[in-house]
Amino acid sequence: MAVMRGLRCAVEGKVADTPNADLVVLAQAKSRVDQGVAHLAIAVVYPTYIRSVQFSRLPQELGSASLKFSVLTDADNATWHHGSVNEILAAFDARTM
Numbered sequence: 001m002a003v004m005r006g007l008r009c010a011v012e013g014k015v016a017d018t019p020n021a022d023l024v025v026l027a028q029a030k031s032r033v034d035q036g037v038a039h040l041a042i043a044v045v046y047p048t049y050i051r052s053v054q055f056s057r058l059p060q061e062l063g064s065a066s067l068k069f070s071v072l073t074d075a076d077n078a079t080w081h082h083g084s085v086n087e088i089l090a091a092f093d094a095r096t097m
Contacts, residue, residue, distance in 0.1 A: 001038065004092065010038035016068070017048045026070060026078050033074050040095060042088060043070045043078070071095050 002009050010032035014021040022045050029041035045068040053061045063085055070078045071091045081091060 007039040008037070009092070010041040011044065012041060013044040013046055015046045015048060015051055017051070021045050022068065022080070026072075029070070029072050030078070033072055040071060040073045040092075042092065043072065044068070044088070 002011070010029065012025050012028040012032065014025040018024065022043075025043045025045060029043035032038045032041045046062075047065055047067070050058075050061065050065065066082055066084065067088065068080055068082055069088050069091070070080050071088070072078060073095060081087065
């Protein structure tokens with residue numbers, strides 16, 4: 001959980017090789033918003049290779065990885081996007097402006 005622009009933001013993630021990763025992570029993110037735990041939530045599906053990345057290299061790899069993500073609020077239908085962490089932040093900004 002993080003507070004960004006005064007809003008509670010939950011991030012839920014799964015690695016792509018998890019069975020039904022996109023459905024599971026979307027349901028978890030949506031439940032954070034529905035339960036009032038967060039004002040908005042970000043569902044992220046990480047690429048499978050992330051599992052084998054050395055911990056010390058994880059920040060660099062995540063920074064350059066192509067991620068599947070959806071930014072959810074209480075009034076949203078989920079829309080999946082692909083992009084880097086920068087695209088996630090841009091989508092977040094678009095929802096909170």
